[in-house]
Amino acid sequence: MTESLKLTVDRRDALAVIHTEGYINNQSGEEIARVAYLLIEERFTTLLLNLTGTKIVNSIGISILIEIIEKMLEIDGKLAFCCLTPTIEKTFHIMGLAQYAAIYPDEPSALADLSGLAAAP
Amino acid sequence: MAEQAILREVTLTLPLAPDMELAAGKTATAMAELMSMGADRIDEVRMAVVEACINAIEHSHSPDQKVELTFEVLGGREPEILRITVRDAGVGFSPGDVQEPTMEDKLKARRKRGWGLKIMKGLMDDVEIRSGSNGTMIVMTKARG
Numbered sequence: 001m002t003e004s005l006k007l008t009v010d011r012r013d014a015l016a017v018i019h020t021e022g023y024i025n026n027q028s029g030e031e032i033a034r035v036a037y038l039l040i041e042e043r044f045t046t047l048l049l050n051l052t053g054t055k056i057v058n059s060i061g062i063s064i065l066i067e068i069i070e071k072m073l074e075i076d077g078k079l080a081f082c083c084l085t086p087t088i089e090k091t092f093h094i095m096g097l098a099q100y101a102a103i104y105p106d107e108p109s110a111l112a113d114l115s116g117l118a119a120a121p
Numbered sequence: 122m123a124e125q126a127i128l129r130e131v132t133l134t135l136p137l138a139p140d141m142e143l144a145a146g147k148t149a150t151a152m153a154e155l156m157s158m159g160a161d162r163i164d165e166v167r168m169a170v171v172e173a174c175i176n177a178i179e180h181s182h183s184p185d186q187k188v189e190l191t192f193e194v195l196g197g198r199e200p201e202i203l204r205i206t207v208r209d210a211g212v213g214f215s216p217g218d219v220q221e222p223t224m225e226d227k228l229k230a231r232r233k234r235g236w237g238l239k240i241m242k243g244l245m246d247d248v249e250i251r252s253g254s255n256g257t258m259i260v261m262t263k264a265r266g
Contacts, residue, residue: 094243
């Protein structure tokens with residue numbers, strides 16, 4: 001019953017948006033990390049994870065997202081999230097993750113805020 | 122809290138295998154919908170059950186390779202509380218020895234995992250953990266709201 005995650009990447013001038021669709025568990029968390037690290041190699045320092053298509057995550061998947069946050073902090077970059085379900089957003093607050101990664105209600109507001117922070121690769 | 126009657130009960134036995142937690146989450150959703158719980162609260166129950174199952178899958182080392190779940194709708198004339206019990210026959214652990222994770226610590230640590238109990242407690246109204254050498258039982262409740 002393995003549910004696979006679909007990822008699409010939208011490279012903007014100064015930041016990259018990763019759109020997810022499906023369950024974020026250990027395997028799909030690793031896939032997000034793989035894509036994020038490739039974007040970091042391309043010199044993107046601001047990444048936005050758009051979780052519109054993700055209705056459920058588990059703590060192992062989130063722990064891999066924390067690894068990405070750690071990596072972004074190391075390079076003075078920024079990982080942000082948008083379009084979270086209320087439960088995923090509540091979970092991020094329970095964990096304290098929201099202190100280290102901005103959460104936006106939708107992609108336009110995220111892009112408006114983050115574009116000013118991001119430097120073009 | 123006055124003693125409540127069990128209005129509905131469903132039991133589910135799942136193998137300790139990847140993604141089985143989603144089957145548990147679907148059953149939790151169905152039971153919560155049955156008692157007309159609000160959508161956001163249903164989603165919170167589902168996520169807490171997923172976490173409880175993942176704990177069993179990842180850590181129980183249960184010789185029978187199973188996790189048993191009981192979903193009970195409690196109430197009087199109307200359904201009021203959803204009680205979910207997750208049992209495994211694994212090696213157990215000492216809940217008191219589990220340090221509450223923080224982002225500050227996890228960002229420095231090599232091991233980023235260990236959030237399950239904190240998430241369950243944050244999403245459910247009450248979480249009780251009984252664990253010993255014969256296994257672990259997690260009892261979680263959430264009011265209809």
